[in-house]
Amino acid sequence: xxxxxxxxxxxxxxxxxxxxxxxxxxxxxxxxxxxxxxxxxxxxxxxxxxxxxxxxxxxxxxxxxxxxxxxxxxxxxxxxxxxxxxxxxxxxxxxxxxxxxxxxxxxxxxxxxxxxxxxxxxxxxxxxxxxxxxxxxxxxxxxxxxxxxxxxxxxxxxxxxxxxxxxxxxxxxxxxxxxxxxxxxxxxxxxxxxxxxxxxxxxxxxxxxxxxxxxxxxxxxxxxxxxxxxxxxxxxxxxxxxxxxxxxxxxxxxxxxxxxxxxxxxxxxxxxxxxxxxxxxxxxxxxxxxxxxxxxxxxxxxxxxxxxxxxxxxxxxxxxxxxxxxxxxxxxxx
Amino acid sequence: xxxxxxxxxxxxxxxxxxxxxxxxxxxxxxxxxxxxxxxxxxxxxxxxxxxxxxxxxxxxxxxxxxxxxxxxxxxxxxxxxxxxxxxxxxxxxxxxxxxxxxxxxxxxxxxxxxxxxxxxxxxxxxxxxxxxxxxxxxxxxxxxxxxxxxxxxxxxxxxxxxxxxxxxxxxxxxxxxxxxxxxxxxxxxxxxxxxxxxxxxxxxxxxxxxxxxxxxxxxxxxxxxxxxxxxxxxxxxxxxxxxxxxxxxxxxxxxxxxxxxxxxxxxxxxxxxxxxxxxxxxxxxxxxxx
Numbered sequence: 001x002x003x004x005x006x007x008x009x010x011x012x013x014x015x016x017x018x019x020x021x022x023x024x025x026x027x028x029x030x031x032x033x034x035x036x037x038x039x040x041x042x043x044x045x046x047x048x049x050x051x052x053x054x055x056x057x058x059x060x061x062x063x064x065x066x067x068x069x070x071x072x073x074x075x076x077x078x079x080x081x082x083x084x085x086x087x088x089x090x091x092x093x094x095x096x097x098x099x100x101x102x103x104x105x106x107x108x109x110x111x112x113x114x115x116x117x118x119x120x121x122x123x124x125x126x127x128x129x130x131x132x133x134x135x136x137x138x139x140x141x142x143x144x145x146x147x148x149x150x151x152x153x154x155x156x157x158x159x160x161x162x163x164x165x166x167x168x169x170x171x172x173x174x175x176x177x178x179x180x181x182x183x184x185x186x187x188x189x190x191x192x193x194x195x196x197x198x199x200x201x202x203x204x205x206x207x208x209x210x211x212x213x214x215x216x217x218x219x220x221x222x223x224x225x226x227x228x229x230x231x232x233x234x235x236x237x238x239x240x241x242x243x244x245x246x247x248x249x250x251x252x253x254x255x256x257x258x259x260x261x262x263x264x265x266x267x268x269x270x271x272x273x274x275x276x277x278x279x280x281x282x283x284x285x286x287x288x289x290x291x292x293x294x295x296x297x298x299x300x301x302x303x304x305x306x307x308x309x310x311x312x313x314x315x316x317x318x319x320x321x322x323x324x325x326x327x328x329x330x331x332x333x334x
Numbered sequence: 335x336x337x338x339x340x341x342x343x344x345x346x347x348x349x350x351x352x353x354x355x356x357x358x359x360x361x362x363x364x365x366x367x368x369x370x371x372x373x374x375x376x377x378x379x380x381x382x383x384x385x386x387x388x389x390x391x392x393x394x395x396x397x398x399x400x401x402x403x404x405x406x407x408x409x410x411x412x413x414x415x416x417x418x419x420x421x422x423x424x425x426x427x428x429x430x431x432x433x434x435x436x437x438x439x440x441x442x443x444x445x446x447x448x449x450x451x452x453x454x455x456x457x458x459x460x461x462x463x464x465x466x467x468x469x470x471x472x473x474x475x476x477x478x479x480x481x482x483x484x485x486x487x488x489x490x491x492x493x494x495x496x497x498x499x500x501x502x503x504x505x506x507x508x509x510x511x512x513x514x515x516x517x518x519x520x521x522x523x524x525x526x527x528x529x530x531x532x533x534x535x536x537x538x539x540x541x542x543x544x545x546x547x548x549x550x551x552x553x554x555x556x557x558x559x560x561x562x563x564x565x566x567x568x569x570x571x572x573x574x575x576x577x578x579x580x581x582x583x584x585x586x587x588x589x590x591x592x593x594x595x596x597x598x599x600x601x602x603x604x605x606x607x608x609x610x611x612x613x614x615x616x617x618x619x620x621x622x623x624x
Binding site: 137279295310 | 471
């Protein structure tokens, strides 16, 4: 197991180097360079040359990459052209919002998807199974930016049950420790703020979690069905175990191994979906920050957001792979 | 068996296969939705009730009615006509983005799988790096470099999907390249490119078809998503994502502007997902038994 983890960690380092090369190169195929963007239209040729020297842009490209990688390792991606703060700081401040949203969406997806998949597999081809499969097919085909608007229209505007944007009501002074409103409310011991934070998170989390929920439902049902015809399940039934005991102890436990992997791999989907969800619900997360940065040509922020998001994604994928190898020994001996 | 008889036999296998596929209700519904979508792309100029760009401020934000079944937007443009014309952008995105991914992915997968060794390692590490980005993030980075436009968003989505085709084809090549007909082609001195294109690639047609169909729905959603974010088609283009984004500002007072393009995206994605699922089940003997 330890050898497997070490091998995956070495691969991770190479992938991260590759990611940093891609992110670095984005700045070099752009028309103009960072010095021109920083100075704008007002800089003279001398000022431009001086800034280029200062930023190391007069160096050969491989030297520039090494300078970039060294700075990136220290969290230095330059200064945001819009906020004039360090770019990494802007992204770091926005990251908790995205993490909270993605985790909440994943919780919704798992809490609804797994039980639905299990029940559909327990009564295959029944009316319930057909309804679940149809709903999951619709969920998997749903453009989340449209679903978000529909949620706002129905639950926000018509029924007036839930807030339609933001992470807290305007004017509420919430303490900031981690940047995740729910965690911060718990730390502060403020039940009123916790209720507000949850209230604001329900619509975005349900919107973002829908596609993942549909996929988790389908994979849970499919794995449960294939597990039901296995020899060990037949043996358990032959021993005279009750059907709930067979389903819970022998079918579900084994079927959940690939489901856990699928759940872990939803992160890519959630991080991508978070960009759209944050835009629809006006959440100050990394996705929305990145969209604004692209539109404003604020490339230091684009680079910092891309690097940090890819880093989180790659590390979580590693954790998923390792946990899968832990659950299924065949993986680590392959 | 003569060439004519062989061709007839092959045709009959195909028609039997198609008939068996269409016996699945999901395939029939999926194929019907996709057929309507394709028909719309061709017939839009003939059946659209209005010019999708024609502004009529006297009729702005009109609720759905007999004259404007899907209502009008803030400029008085007919939403139904814009949705109909939007199908053309959606089809174009499938052709360009899915096509680009298919061509690039096949090329990379063929080269990696056929030549093996360090070439394989190098290509697959590039693929790993591309897969290390969440897909929309990678598309956004590419659009950030190329600049926001419909064509650039299609190129970005094409690049994002490329690694999946590359992995699929590489796997196929690895299993086919040691078969006797490939070894025989190599033994008689066949050109490597010819062996790859004439002997190896056709044997990967089925999984490619399934992947391309499943991805078609994803391409429509993601291209519309980029347009919705302002990174793809720009106003006044009747692209579904762009129309939806324009309607977002009026959503609480004029729900129809954003609702109908969203429904169109949903229907097309559903159609391709149904068809893709049915194709996958049809060509996979294990799934066929289930």
